Amino acid sequence: MDGATRFYVLYRWAYAEPESSFDDANKLAKSVGVELDALAGEFQLLDRKGDKVWLPIFSERLGRETRLKMLQNALKEGALATRPKIDQLHLALYLWEKGDLETLTSILGQTGVLTEDDSLWRTAQALLEIEQGQNSGVVCQEAKVLAQLLGSKRTLLRKAETAQGDMRQLRFL
Structure with missing residues (x-):
């Protein structure tokens, strides 16, 4: 890591x-x-x-235009996979909270997060376990979104795999 x-x-x-x-x-x-x-x-x-x-x-970090733009540029350039996992996780949490599942599943595919044992999910689980024991209001907000994201992990992975398959078919044609 x-x-x-x-x-x-x-x-x-x-x-x-x-x-x-x-x-x-x-x-x-x-x-x-x-x-x-x-x-x-x-x-x-x-x-x-x-x-x-x-x-x-994540919401405070990506709520600032320059920080969000940095990750959006990495996504557009296909370089998000080279960013730290915490960047990828924060962007995933941000997109989940915004309800942008299409972009989220695209990011999972682009960064190679296609299995349940990927370090992105392990990082999310570790943070959730840490933050559930804390009483700080802002940290509780992150824990809530982490729990929601982790609860939908399998569905998101299926959608990411489907999107990857569709892209391979388009390239073949």
């Missing part, structure tokens, strides 16, 4: 609240082999203000 995703899951496990000190977050980032500046800059996974770090949930 990539460092950005490991950081996100470990952060959620280690801290009950989305906010922590820069020093604590920096130690955690280094322990998984990533730089906090890269997580804030290149990956746009967290926000930093002074000596505080904030790890937004």
Whole structure:
């Protein structure tokens, strides 16, 4: 699993609240082999203000135009599979919440998430288990959408496989 995703899951496990000190977050980032500046800059996974770090949930993260656009561009360029799993999961959660199942199943196919044991689903399950034990309101919202997405995993995978088959047939013609 990539460092950005490991950081996100470990952060959620280690801290009950989305906010922590820069020093604590920096130690955690280094322990998984990533730089906090890269997580804030290149990956746009967290926000930093002074000596505080904030790890937004998917809806806060993708609610900002620049972050959503970054992932939409990766999708258009066929490069979403090269992004960290947490990016793929956050986009899946965002699309699920918006009710855009067609794009969601397309993304699953494009990123190769066609089996139940893919790391995207394992990451979602780990986050759900972590977040169900926390009382923070924003984290509870993410847990709710994670539970809904995981509950529909088999249906989404069937639709993604069907879409992949349709694309192969179109290429053959």
